[in-house]
Amino acid sequence: MTLDLPTLLSLLREEYDVNSWWPRSSPFEVVLGAFLTQQTRWENVLTVLDSLREEGLLDVDSLAEIDLPTLEELVRPAGFYRQKAGRIRHFARYLRQNHDGEMESLLAGDLASCREELLSLPGIGPETADSILLFAGGKPVFVAASYCLRTLGRLGISDADDYETLRQEVEAELGPDAEALGDLYALLVELAKDRCRPRPLCDGCLLEQRCQIRT
């Protein structure tokens, strides 16, 4: 029996919980999380988001106006703090300058132009752009992270070898269903975190975790 994407999705939904992924945060907060989580554990991101919230800085104007050294100190627990602080402040300033500080405005256009605009900003690459489109904008895109590429490859579900190919493949197979696309991405990451625990996903289809597999 071979596994298709909808089947894998329902199997993973039985195994893992995905409710912790951006639990109805504001779109702007999703953006902050998307920057902060780059190459960083989510627990460390929460530390930063919590302290920003505590300081009352979790809004566009505050972060557009904050002085850099202060923001750097707040971002420090999430690593790469100088880069991330600068990029976050730049995003806040850009949003205020070009979209009246409203994420709804940034996310208003068609998918392709939104994506292009996000990708033009410093610190936003494919994964961050698609995370924002999906989790802040509710747009039906798949975040084809390296985890997804590797895991779907190992399962024999996809032979895509680059980000764009896998993204389009999955979007074509699951259809424009933002919830399904988001769950699949989140669940594949949960699966990857749950390393070194071989797990039968279906008859004759054992997913060995990536004990020695590098991302």
Next chain:
DNA sequence: ACCCAGGTGTTTC
């Protein structure tokens, strides 16, 4: 002490 994490940008062959 070493390896990795919900990547991106720059430099180098």
Next chain:
DNA sequence: GAAACACATGGG
């Protein structure tokens, strides 16, 4: 063009 490197803290 791809590969290699820089960015950096925190937890296993």
